[in-house]
Amino acid sequence: MIQMTRQVEGNHPDVTAAGSPGGEPIRRVAPVAASDRPREACGVFGVRDPQQSASHLTYLGLFTLQHRGQESAGIAVSDGTKILVDKDMGLVASIFNDHRLQALPGNMAIGHTRYATTGASAWDGAQPVSRGAGGVYFALGHNGNLVNTEELAARYPAEVFGSDSDVVATMLAADLTTRSHGSLVDAVTAVLPQLQGAFSLVIMDETRLIGARDPHGFRPLFLGRLETGGWVLASETPALFVVGATVEREISPGEIVVIDDDGVHSHRFADVQKRRLCTFEFVYVSRPDGVLAGTSVDAARRRAGIALARQAPVEADLVVPIPESSISGALGYATESGIPYGLALIKSPYIGRSFIAPTQARRDTALRLKFGPIVENIAGRRLVVVEDSLIRASTFRKTVRMLRDAGATELHLRVLSPPYRWPCYYGMDTGDRTTLIAATKTIEQIRIDLDVDSLVYLDLDRLVEAINPQPAGLCTACMTGDYPVPVPTASRRP
Ligand code: SF4
Structure with missing residues (x-):
C-alpha cells in the first residue's frame, strides 16, 4: 500500500537512525514460520551505468529475481550526490510502476527481493536497508543468513534490529564513524570478516557500487558487463541477460568488488574456504535458464x-x-x-505468497x-x-x-x-x-x-x-547434518 512506502533521502534524519523504528528485536534470531516448501531467501541486484536509468534496469533485474523472494522488494538509487530508497511489501510489479521509477533518478542502484529468514515478515524487514554515518550514506541488500547474528547484535545493546542485514548495516555505520573515517570500502573490508554464515551483498554509497560474497560462497553472485560500459551485479545470470549484460564472472567467495568511474576493483576480505554453494540452488531455488558455477x-x-x-x-x-x-x-x-x-x-502463475x-x-x-x-x-x-x-x-x-x-x-x-x-x-x-x-x-x-x-x-x-x-563444492547440510559453518547448538535440537 502506498501509505507504507517510505522514500528516504540520503540526508534524511531517518537514515542515521540505528535500527528500524518498530522493528522486531533480534536479540535471539530464529527462522520465521515454518514453510511447506523451502522458501527462497532473497534476490539481490545492482547496476552502475553512466548512460541508463538505474532504477528502471533494477526493476527488470528484480522482476527476473522475483522467485527468490515475494514478500517485499525495494530499490535504492543514487544520482551521485544523494541516495533515495523506495521499498514496500508485495511483488515487484505491484510495487513499482513507471511513475514511481521516474521518481528514483540516477545512474547507480541496488535492489532486493525478500523472503524473511530472520526478523519479522513486515515492512521494517524490507530491503535495501540504509544508514548515514561518518559523512557517508549507504544502502545494502543481503541474500543469505548469518549464524552469529545474536552475538553481533549483542554489541549494540541499545539498538533494535529488524533482521541480520540490519545488524550488518549498523556494524558498517559504527565502523565508518570510529575506524574507517568515512571510507565505505574500508568499513566493508573490516566488517565482513566478522560475519559468519551466508551472505551475498550489494552495497552502495553515492558513487560506488560494491558486491561481496561469503568465504564459502553459499549463495550465488554474478558480475555482468553492459555494452554501454556499465556493470551489473545479480544473484542469477537471467537477471544479467534481461538488462542486456553479458556474464563477466562470478564474484569469488571471500571477494569484494568495488565498481567506480575507473571500472571494477577486486579486494579480498578472506581466503577462499572450501566452497559450499547451496545444493538447493540447483534443485529448487534458481531459475532453470541460469548457469551456476559453470553448470x-x-x-x-x-x-x-x-x-x-x-x-x-x-x-x-x-x-x-x-x-x-x-x-x-x-x-x-x-x-x-x-x-x-x-x-x-x-x-496458476498468478497465485503468490501473498494469498x-x-x-x-x-x-x-x-x-x-x-x-x-x-x-x-x-x-x-x-x-x-x-x-x-x-x-x-x-x-x-x-x-x-x-x-x-x-x-x-x-x-x-x-x-x-x-x-x-x-x-x-x-x-x-x-x-x-x-x-x-x-x-x-x-x-x-x-x-x-x-x-x-x-x-x-x-x-x-x-x-x-x-x-x-x-x-564449486556443494553444501549438503540439510541432507547430512554436516554444517560447514557451525550453527548454534540450541538451534539444532529437534
Ligand atoms: S544445501 Fe546448505 S545452504 Fe542449501 S538449503 Fe541445504 S543447508 Fe541450506
Missing part, C-alpha cells in the same frame, strides 16, 4: 531426473512434474525411462487455485510424479488427493533430492527439525502418510554427480 541449472536437473530413473525405475503410463521446478527433472526421468512425459497439473488462507476450507481452495488437474491425462493412468523435494509435505499430501480424485490408478513419487532432515541456517527458511517430514518419519512411513504406491528419493552421491559444479 546449466536446467541440465543439472535433467541429469538428476536421468539418475533417478536409473536408480528407481517403475512401470507407469506417464511421467508428470509437480510444476514448475520439477519440470526439467521429470523430462530427464521420462527420457531415460522411455515413459512418455506429460502434464497432470497446471500451476492468505486462514481456515482449512480456504487452504483447500488455495490449492485448487494453485493447481488445476488435467483429468484426461490422469484418469485411469499410472503416474510417475516427480517432485524436487519434500520438506513438510502438507501441500503434497493434498496434491496426491487431487490426483486420486481425478482418477489416477497408481502414483509413484520420485524425489529429485535426498530426504531433507536438517534445517537450513544459510538462507532458506525450512522450519525447525520437528516440521521436516523426513526428520520424524521413515521413508516407508512417509509413503503411507502421503498415500502413494511407491516413494524413492534420489541418492546424494547421484545428485552431486548430476550437478557436477565446476569448480
Whole structure:
C-alpha cells in the first residue's frame, strides 16, 4: 500500500537512525514460520551505468529475481550526490510502476527481493536497508543468513534490529564513524570478516557500487558487463541477460568488488574456504535458464531426473512434474525411462505468497487455485510424479488427493533430492527439525502418510554427480547434518 512506502533521502534524519523504528528485536534470531516448501531467501541486484536509468534496469533485474523472494522488494538509487530508497511489501510489479521509477533518478542502484529468514515478515524487514554515518550514506541488500547474528547484535545493546542485514548495516555505520573515517570500502573490508554464515551483498554509497560474497560462497553472485560500459551485479545470470549484460564472472567467495568511474576493483576480505554453494540452488531455488558455477541449472536437473530413473525405475503410463521446478527433472526421468512425459497439473502463475488462507476450507481452495488437474491425462493412468523435494509435505499430501480424485490408478513419487532432515541456517527458511517430514518419519512411513504406491528419493552421491559444479563444492547440510559453518547448538535440537 502506498501509505507504507517510505522514500528516504540520503540526508534524511531517518537514515542515521540505528535500527528500524518498530522493528522486531533480534536479540535471539530464529527462522520465521515454518514453510511447506523451502522458501527462497532473497534476490539481490545492482547496476552502475553512466548512460541508463538505474532504477528502471533494477526493476527488470528484480522482476527476473522475483522467485527468490515475494514478500517485499525495494530499490535504492543514487544520482551521485544523494541516495533515495523506495521499498514496500508485495511483488515487484505491484510495487513499482513507471511513475514511481521516474521518481528514483540516477545512474547507480541496488535492489532486493525478500523472503524473511530472520526478523519479522513486515515492512521494517524490507530491503535495501540504509544508514548515514561518518559523512557517508549507504544502502545494502543481503541474500543469505548469518549464524552469529545474536552475538553481533549483542554489541549494540541499545539498538533494535529488524533482521541480520540490519545488524550488518549498523556494524558498517559504527565502523565508518570510529575506524574507517568515512571510507565505505574500508568499513566493508573490516566488517565482513566478522560475519559468519551466508551472505551475498550489494552495497552502495553515492558513487560506488560494491558486491561481496561469503568465504564459502553459499549463495550465488554474478558480475555482468553492459555494452554501454556499465556493470551489473545479480544473484542469477537471467537477471544479467534481461538488462542486456553479458556474464563477466562470478564474484569469488571471500571477494569484494568495488565498481567506480575507473571500472571494477577486486579486494579480498578472506581466503577462499572450501566452497559450499547451496545444493538447493540447483534443485529448487534458481531459475532453470541460469548457469551456476559453470553448470546449466536446467541440465543439472535433467541429469538428476536421468539418475533417478536409473536408480528407481517403475512401470507407469506417464511421467508428470509437480510444476514448475520439477519440470526439467521429470523430462530427464521420462527420457531415460522411455515413459512418455506429460502434464497432470497446471500451476496458476498468478497465485503468490501473498494469498492468505486462514481456515482449512480456504487452504483447500488455495490449492485448487494453485493447481488445476488435467483429468484426461490422469484418469485411469499410472503416474510417475516427480517432485524436487519434500520438506513438510502438507501441500503434497493434498496434491496426491487431487490426483486420486481425478482418477489416477497408481502414483509413484520420485524425489529429485535426498530426504531433507536438517534445517537450513544459510538462507532458506525450512522450519525447525520437528516440521521436516523426513526428520520424524521413515521413508516407508512417509509413503503411507502421503498415500502413494511407491516413494524413492534420489541418492546424494547421484545428485552431486548430476550437478557436477565446476569448480564449486556443494553444501549438503540439510541432507547430512554436516554444517560447514557451525550453527548454534540450541538451534539444532529437534
Ligand atoms: S543447508 Fe541445504 S538449503 Fe541450506 S545452504 Fe546448505 S544445501 Fe542449501
